[in-house]
Structures are given as structure tokens and as C-alpha cells.
Amino acid sequence: MHLLAGATIVALATSCVASPGYLKLDLQRRSPYEGRLIRRQNPDGSVDTVLTQNSNKLEYLVNITVGTPPQDLGVTLDTGSSDLWIPASSAKLCKQGQCDLGDFDPNASTTYKVIEQGGFNITYAAPGDTDAGDWGSDTITVGGSPSIDSQQIGVASQLFDPHGVMGIGFDTNEANNDSPSGVYPTVLDNLKSSGIINRKAFSLYLNDFEATTGAVIFGGIDTTKYSGDLVALPLQPGPQGIVSEYYVTLTSVSFTDSTGQTTQLSPQGYSQATLLDSGTTNTLLTDDIFTGLALGLGAVTDPSGEAYLIPCSLSTANGTINYSFGGDGGVTIQVPVSQVVGGQGYTSSQFDDPSGGCVLAFGTPADSGGFSILGDSFLRSAYAVFDIDNKVAALAQAVENEAGTSSIVVIPTGTNIPSATATATATGTQLTAVAAETGVPTASVQGSSMILAGTPTFSLATSSSTTTVGSTSSSAAANNAAVPTAALLGLGLAAGIMGL
Ligand SMILES: *[C@@H]1O[C@H](CO)[C@@H](O)[C@H](O)[C@H]1NC(C)=O
Ligand SMILES: *[C@@H]1O[C@H](CO)[C@@H](O)[C@H](O)[C@H]1NC(C)=O
Ligand SMILES: *[C@@H]1O[C@H](CO)[C@@H](O)[C@H](O)[C@H]1NC(C)=O
Ligand SMILES: *[C@@H]1O[C@H](CO)[C@@H](O)[C@H](O)[C@H]1NC(C)=O
Ligand SMILES: *[C@@H]1O[C@H](CO)[C@@H](O)[C@H](O)[C@H]1NC(C)=O
Numbered sequence: 001m002h003l004l005a006g007a008t009i010v011a012l013a014t015s016c017v018a019s020p021g022y023l024k025l026d027l028q029r030r031s032p033y034e035g036r037l038i039r040r041q042n043p044d045g046s047v048d049t050v051l052t053q054n055s056n057k058l059e060y061l062v063n064i065t066v067g068t069p070p071q072d073l074g075v076t077l078d079t080g081s082s083d084l085w086i087p088a089s090s091a092k093l094c095k096q097g098q099c100d101l102g103d104f105d106p107n108a109s110t111t112y113k114v115i116e117q118g119g120f121n122i123t124y125a126a127p128g129d130t131d132a133g134d135w136g137s138d139t140i141t142v143g144g145s146p147s148i149d150s151q152q153i154g155v156a157s158q159l160f161d162p163h164g165v166m167g168i169g170f171d172t173n174e175a176n177n178d179s180p181s182g183v184y185p186t187v188l189d190n191l192k193s194s195g196i197i198n199r200k201a202f203s204l205y206l207n208d209f210e211a212t213t214g215a216v217i218f219g220g221i222d223t224t225k226y227s228g229d230l231v232a233l234p235l236q237p238g239p240q241g242i243v244s245e246y247y248v249t250l251t252s253v254s255f256t257d258s259t260g261q262t263t264q265l266s267p268q269g270y271s272q273a274t275l276l277d278s279g280t281t282n283t284l285l286t287d288d289i290f291t292g293l294a295l296g297l298g299a300v301t302d303p304s305g306e307a308y309l310i311p312c313s314l315s316t317a318n319g320t321i322n323y324s325f326g327g328d329g330g331v332t333i334q335v336p337v338s339q340v341v342g343g344q345g346y347t348s349s350q351f352d353d354p355s356g357g358c359v360l361a362f363g364t365p366a367d368s369g370g371f372s373i374l375g376d377s378f379l380r381s382a383y384a385v386f387d388i389d390n391k392v393a394a395l396a397q398a399v400e401n402e403a404g405t406s407s408i409v410v411i412p413t414g415t416n417i418p419s420a421t422a423t424a425t426a427t428g429t430q431l432t433a434v435a436a437e438t439g440v441p442t443a444s445v446q447g448s449s450m451i452l453a454g455t456p457t458f459s460l461a462t463s464s465s466t467t468t469v470g471s472t473s474s475s476a477a478a479n480n481a482a483v484p485t486a487a488l489l490g491l492g493l494a495a496g497i498m499g500l
Contacts, residue, residue: 002277022217022410027206029213058342060376061074068111075165075166078167080169083154085133085153087159087162099162118132122165125368125370128160129160130160132157174186191218199412201390204384221408226397227396228331228397232422233248246393250428251326251330253265255320271428283373295454296458298310300451303443307359308362309358309451321334321340327425328426333378333382340360340377341359342377350451
């Protein structure tokens with residue numbers, strides 16, 4: 001998740017202790033709104049409560065404990081922010097039973113201390129996404145780690161999100177601009193200073209869409225989870241002009257279809273600083289890249305304007321989105337089309353394709369407040385190493401569903417990333433302006449609830465057929481004036497498109 005605004009920088013000294021190694025945590029993928037009741041705002045402004053379809057908003061969770069005795073919580077693992085915060089059991093949403101990953105009662109912990117009442121407020125880039133409450137500190141454990149004492153945490157009593165977040169970014173990107181303590185040690189800082197890891201570095205393996213678990217390894221790299229070489233990429237300055245987030249230089253985006261034909265999606269000379277953000281569901285690049293991909297896949301904007309839809313059968317289509325990083329000597333990550341087919345929004349009777357309509361897990365910077373973001377729909381195909389101490393990220397092609405075996409190399413103190421073979425140094429610029437995307441047709445209604453699928457221009461042979469996916473009925477489209485009330489894509493999907 002990307003913060004709306006970054007924090008100011010204060011240098012902080014931490015003591016280092018010799019380390020035994022690394023800490024591996026399993027990740028659990030889930031869609032937080034799945035099968036849950038949510039409030040949906042109708043086009044006329046009224047609000048009703050509906051059971052969501054499969055939401056497109058996927059998250060990757062880790063288990064932690066907070067307090068003495070320990071209270072169990074699940075939190076989103078987020079490379080796009082830096083604070084650990086959890087929902088307070090006094091929050092309205094939790095009292096209503098919606099905090100299903102646990103909540104925290106500070107009154108029930110003998111080690112909890114208040115740092116600043118009412119001082120915690122984190123605002124993510126998605127509209128309305130603010131969680132606020134107290135700053136406190138307590139003993140925590142992360143995925144069964146040894147205890148970390150006096151970890152600063154946000155305890156949120158005013159919630160937008162029904163569960164907390166563990167940010168694993170730079171301490172200089174904390175949300176505590178006005179905190180009396182200034183920049184404070186993050187969980188990652190404390191894992192290092194307590195000797196659990198040697199370097200503020202970790203690797204991330206989300207694994208593919210169908211897999212239920214991936215892993216984050218603090219202080220280590222699993223060399224069985226990627227193919228080819230890990231290539232180191234110097235981190236690029238963020239919007240504030242300093243390196244305090246995981247921005248890498250993306251230098252080309254193209255699509256290779258099932259016939260081997262490649263369509264260049266990024267413009268000539270493209271060199272974009274782009275955030276590696278596990279807390280954002282979708283990938284949000286520039287408008288022209290989005291439009292080229294959306295038209296190629298035959299996407300349509302759903303009538304509510306909240307989602308881009310493609311036939312669900314594209315989950316078996318052949319073709320890859322190729323992302324190249326770092327320029328000369330860089331690395332290319334191939335993302336199969338199947339990895340950008342999100343949750344189903346429309347059934348076959350509601351969408352002009354027998355497989356139904358699924359959300360395209362891709363968008364424009366307008367969906368994120370103007371940032372260029374490589375979210376989960378990119379990260380699932382990459383093995384990514386993040387190194388705060390040396391301001392470097394390294395990427396390689398992930399080997400999906402590599403179960404059983406593992407071979408973990410400890411990341412030592414110092415500067416080199418073990419088994420990274422090359423460094424690619426192209427610099428990237430930040431996005432300057434964000435315009436609304438253009439050119440993607442808006443779906444319209446055929447009969448009572450049919451929504452037209454677009455016609456892909458890419459060749460996308462699926463496993464069940466060799467014809468292109470999707471269908472055209474443009475003449476039928478002309479008959480329809482009314483916007484459907486159906487708009488199955490309510491608040492849940494809207495939130496999904498934005499990510500966090
Ligand atoms: C977290 O804890 C819950 C409840 O015990 C468990 O179902 C889930 O599998 C755990 N997740 C991970 C990633 O270990
Ligand atoms: C803790 O107890 C105090 C006083 O009993 C109460 O006002 C507060 O809401 C409680 N906090 C939480 C998070 O339950
Ligand atoms: C938190 O910060 C946001 C953005 O500055 C502000 O709109 C909101 O009112 C604040 N909320 C609380 C509870 O302080
Ligand atoms: C792009 O991906 C395809 C596989 O879909 C691969 O054959 C091709 O070599 C890739 N292009 C580059 C530049 O890596
Ligand atoms: C699609 O890809 C699979 C393997 O990924 C391959 O077996 C199949 O032949 C491909 N189909 C077409 C039509 O290219």
C-alpha cells in the first residue's frame with residue numbers, strides 16, 4: 001500500500017548483534033471481502049448490504065502476536081509502507097465482529113505502554129483509506145520469532161480496514177510525521193538490532209495465483225524459488241526525491257502472444273521509477289501501457305465504471321506480459337496472462353462470454369493517487385529481494401509452485417546480495433502527471449443483464465480451444481441506453497481495483 005504522503009527523515013542509530021541467520025514466514029493469500037457482507041453504495045447514492053462475489057482484492061497475510069500474554073493477529077504484509085498497526089478491540093468494526101483476523105485489547109496486556117494517545121493516523125493512497133488511534137508499544141512475535149520487546153505499534157480504534165498491516169519498508173517512510181519520538185525502529189530494524197537477521201533485507205515469493213502460500217524470508221534467500229539470475233537494481237528516489245521506498249527502474253513493458261508475436265506497450269525511451277508493492281493487488285502503470293494491454297485482451301469497462309472486465313477464460317490463455325528492468329544487463333520478468341485475471345464479477349448469464357466476466361488485475365496510476373505500482377499481479381511471477389541497508393532490490397523469474405525443496409542462503413552483513421550475478425543501473429523518473437485512461441470500450445447491456453465482452457487483438461489461444469477468446473456483438477450494443485442496475489461490482493470490487 002502506498003502512503004498518501006511520505007514522512008520526513010531523521011537519522012537513527014541502532015546497535016548490531018551478531019546473527020544466527022534468517023526468519024522464514026509463510027504467507028497466506030486471501031480475499032478479505034470473500035463471502036462477507038459489505039455495504040455497497042448504489043449509483044443513486046443509497047446504501048445497501050450485499051453479499052459480495054469473489055472480490056478482486058487479494059492480500060498476503062502473516063501471523064503475529066502482540067502483548068503479554070500473546071494475542072494472535074493476522075496482518076497484511078506490505079512492502080509499500082513501514083508501520084505495524086493493528087485494530088483495537090474497542091473499534092466499532094471489531095465490536096461488530098468484522099475483525100476476523102483478530103483484534104488487540106491493550107487492557108489485557110501487561111506489557112503495553114501508551115506512547116501517544118490519538119497520535120496514530122495512517123492514510124493510504126486509496127480514497128478514504130485512513131486508520132487512526134493511539135501510538136503504543138508492546139512485545140511482539142512475528143511468525144513464531146523470538147520476542148521483540150517494546151515494538152512501537154499503531155493501535156487503531158477508527159478503522160477503514162478490518163485488519164492490520166505490517167509495513168516492511170524504510171523507517172524513513174513511516175506515517176508518524178508528528179509523532180513525538182520522530183522516526184522509530186520498524187519491525188525490520190528490530191529484527192536486525194535483536195540479532196535475528198544480519199541485514200535489513202528480505203526476499204519475497206508470493207507464488208502463483210492458484211497457490212495458497214508463498215513465503216517471506218527475513219535475512220535469507222531461497223535459491224530454489226527462481227530461475228535465471230537475480231539481478232540487482234539500485235533503488236530509485238521516490239516522489240520526495242530521496243530513496244525511502246522500493247522504487248526500481250522499469251524500462252520496457254511488452255506483450256508476447258500465443259503465436260510469439262510481441263507488441264510493445266511502453267513508449268520508446270521509457271524509464272519509469274516503479275514501486276514494488278505487495279500491499280497493492282493490481283499493477284498500475286501508465287495510461288498508454290494500460291490501454292494497450294486492455295485493448296489487446298479485449299477488456300471493457302463495466303457499466304459502473306469501477307472495473308475493467310475480461311472473459312474469465314483468459315485464465316487459461318497463452319501469452320505473457322514481459323517487464324524489463326534496469327536497461328542494459330537488466331532482467332526481464334514474464335507474467336503469464338493467467339496471473340492478471342482477477343475475481344469473477346459477472347456470471348456467464350450476465351456477461352457475453354460463456355466463462356463469465358472477470359476483473360483485469362491491472363489499472364492506471366489514477367487508481368492509486370498517481371503512483372506507478374507493480375502490485376501482486378506482477379510480484380506473483382517474480383522472486384524479489386529487498387535490501388534497505390544497501391538501497392537495492394534484486395529480481396529474478398519465480399519458479400511457481402516449487403513445493404518441498406528449499407535451499408536458504410543467509411544474507412550476511414555487507415553489501416553483496418548472495419547469488420545476485422549482475423547489477424543494472426539505469427535510472428528511472430517519477431510519474432509527473434496522471435490523466436484518465438482512454439480508449440477502453442464501456443460495456444453495455446444486452447437484454448436484461450448481458451454485458452458485452454470486447455474483442456482481443458492479441459492471439460490468446462486457450463487450453464480448450466485455439467480460437468481467440470471473447471466475442472463481438474457490437475450491433476446489440478447500440479440498442480442499449482440504460483445503465484444496468486446490476487452493477488455487481490459494488491464497494492468490494494471497487495476497493496479491489498484500487499488495491500490498498
Ligand atoms: C495464521 O493463523 C491462522 C489461525 O490459527 C491459521 O489458520 C493460518 O493458517 C495461519 N497463517 C499462516 C500464514 O501461518
Ligand atoms: C481500556 O480500558 C479503558 C478503561 O476501562 C477503556 O476506556 C478503553 O476503551 C479500553 N481500551 C480498549 C482498546 O478496549
Ligand atoms: C487522519 O488524517 C487524515 C488525512 O490527513 C484526515 O483526513 C483524518 O481526519 C485524520 N483522522 C483522524 C482520526 O485523525
Ligand atoms: C517475452 O516472453 C516470451 C514468452 O512469452 C519470450 O519468448 C520472449 O523471449 C520474451 N521477450 C523478452 C524480451 O524477454
Ligand atoms: C499454451 O501453452 C501450453 C503450455 O503453457 C502449451 O502446452 C500449449 O500448446 C499452448 N497452446 C497454444 C495453442 O499455443
